[in-house]
Amino acid sequence: MEERTRAYLRGRFRDYYRRTAVSPPPDANLREWGFIPWTSGSGTTMVRHRSLLDIGAVDDFLARKRPRHVYFSAGRYDDPGAGKMQQKGWRSSDLVFDLDADHLPGVSPEEDSYEDMLATCKEALFRLLDFLESDFAFEDMTIVFSGGRGYHVHVRDEGIRRLDRDDRREIVDYVRGIDVEFENLVEHEAVGGTAGRSSPAHKRSLITDGGWSGRVHRRLVDLVDELLALPEDDAIDRLQEFERIGEGKSTAALTAARNNYDEIVAGNIDVHPAFYQVARLLTEDVIETESAPIDEPVTTDTNRLIRLPGSLHGGSGLVVSRIERDALDTFRPLDDAIPDPFVGQEIRIDVPDLDALPGTGTDRGEIRLGGDSFTITEGAQTVPEFVGVYLMARGHAEKEKE
Template sequence: EVNVSFSGHRGYHVHIESEEVRDLNSISRKEIVDYITGTGLEAEFHGLEESRYGSNVLMGPHLGDLGWRGRIARGVYDFLLKAEREDLAKLGLRRNVEKSLMKNRDLILESWNLKGPWSLVKGVGIESWKVIIKKGIEAQAARIDTVVTTDIHRLIRLKNTLHGKTGLLKVELPIGDIESFDPLREAVAFKGGEVTVFIEEAPGFRIGEESYGPFNKEKVELPTAAALLLLCKGLAEVVE
C-alpha cells in the first residue's frame, strides 16, 4: 500500500507499507534511491547501441518503453524539441554536432515517433548521444531526500501534527490528488484569530486565498496562520 502526505514543510512523504520492504537495510534502500534519481544509469544498458548497418545509425529506447528506457527517450525528446543552439553548447558538444542536431532535429524526432533509429545524422555519434542522455535523465529524475530515504532509524512526523519550520500541518492525501493539492490552503492549522508582529523583512507570500507582504521593518496585524509562518521562519516577533 502507498500512502502520501504533505510533510508540512518542503515536500511530501511517500510511505510504502508492505512486508516485502519492511526489512530492507540502508544499502537496499540506496539501490532504490539510485533508481529513482537515475544515478549511475548507463545508456548502453537501456537500449542505446550502434546498428549493424553502420556507426552512423544508432538504435535507442522508444518513447513508449517502460521504466528508465522510456524515461530516457522522453527526456531526450523533450530536451531536443525545445533546445536552442546555446543549450547544446552548454553540454560541451562540438560545434559541428550542435549544428547537425539543430539542422536535422525534425528528422530525428520524427524517426523516434515512428520507433525508428535514434540518429541517421552523420557526425553525431554514440558518445555525443551519451552526453545528451545525461540531460534527459536529469530532467526525468525525481528529486527526493536521499538521506531520509536510506535512514532506517529516522523518525517520521505523524499526520495532523505541526511542522516547526512553517506552522503547517502534515496532511495525508490520496495519491491521485498530489498534483492539485494546495498546502498553503489545505495544510493550514489555524483558521481564525490575529497576531500583531514586527517584521524585519519578508517577501510576499500567500496563505489560503489571501496574499501578504512584502514587509520591511513593519508592525502589522496578521491572521494567526500568516503570523505563525513568519515566526517559524524567524522573520518576525510578537509585539504588543
C-alpha cells in the same frame, strides 16, 4: 522565542489537537514514537523511544502534550519502546522519501520566496512519483506535505518492507540518476553481416517503454519533433547548443533525423554517428533534469522517525497534510495546510527585525498565506492569527505584550 510567545503557541496547538482527529499510521503499535516539546531556550529536546503503549491513544496524547513536533518510526519492532535500537527487535520498515525545498538544485533560500521553493519541490515530487509508479510499480503510497520545507512519500508495499540499507540505497541511486551511464541504456542488436565480412553489424537502440532509457528516448523524440518544426538554420543552431556539436555535425544529425524519423521513434539511435553523439549528450541533460533529488539518509535509514500526518509543524504552524494522489495537482500548501482553528480571528504580534524574514515573498516583508498576500512591517501590528502563528513559529515575530 520569548516565553510569552511559546506559551501562546503551546496553547493554540492544544486547541488544534482538541478539535482535530489525527489518524495514526498503520501498525501504530509496532512503531517507535517521538516528539519535541515546547521547551524554553534556543535548543530543542527530542523525546523518543516511546511506544503506543507508553503514550496512549494518539488523539489524547496530542491534546495532553500539545507537542511542537511529533514523529513516528518508519520501522516496525517487537519492542518499539526499548531504549536502545539493538533491543527493539526490527521487523520491517516503510520506504520513506523526503524532498526538502532548500536542498534542491537551483533553489536559493536567501533569494527565492517560500512559495516558489515549495512549487519547485512539488515539481521534484512529481518526478519522484513517476519513478515510484512507473519504474517500480509501487501501489501502497502515502503522499504528505511536511508542513515545512517539502514533501514526504511513504511506501508500504509488502515487497519492500524487509529491504536492508544497501537495497534501499540502490533505489536512491536509481531515482537520483547516480551511475546511470548512456552506454548502459543502449541495446546492441546484430542485424546481419556486411558485404565481404562474416561478422554481423550492430544496431544501437534505446528501450522506448520505460526506465531511464525510456526517459531519454522520450526526450530525444521531443527534440527531433522540435527540430523538424524549425527552419533549417534555426534547427542547426539548436543542435549547436550541445557541447562539441558544430555546424557539420548539426547538419548531419538533422538530415539523419529527417530521413529516419520512424526508426528513431522505434528506438533506433544508430541512424548516423552525429545523431548518436547528440543522443549521448542529451542523456546527460535528462539525468540532471529528470532525476529526483531526494534526501538519501532518510530513505536508507530503516529506523527513521518521520512527521505524523495531521500533526502541526512547530516551525511553521502549518498542518502536516496527507494528499490524495489525484488531488496533488491542485494542492496549494500555503492555502490548504492552514489549520482551521487559526482562521477567522486576528492577533497582535511584534516583528523585531524585518530583514530577518528570509524567503517570504518577492518583496521584503511580503508573505502569501491562505490565498492572500500580507505586508509585514517592523514593530507591533495586527494580523490574521494564522499569519501570526506562522511568523512566530518561524522565529520572526513575538506575541505582543498585553
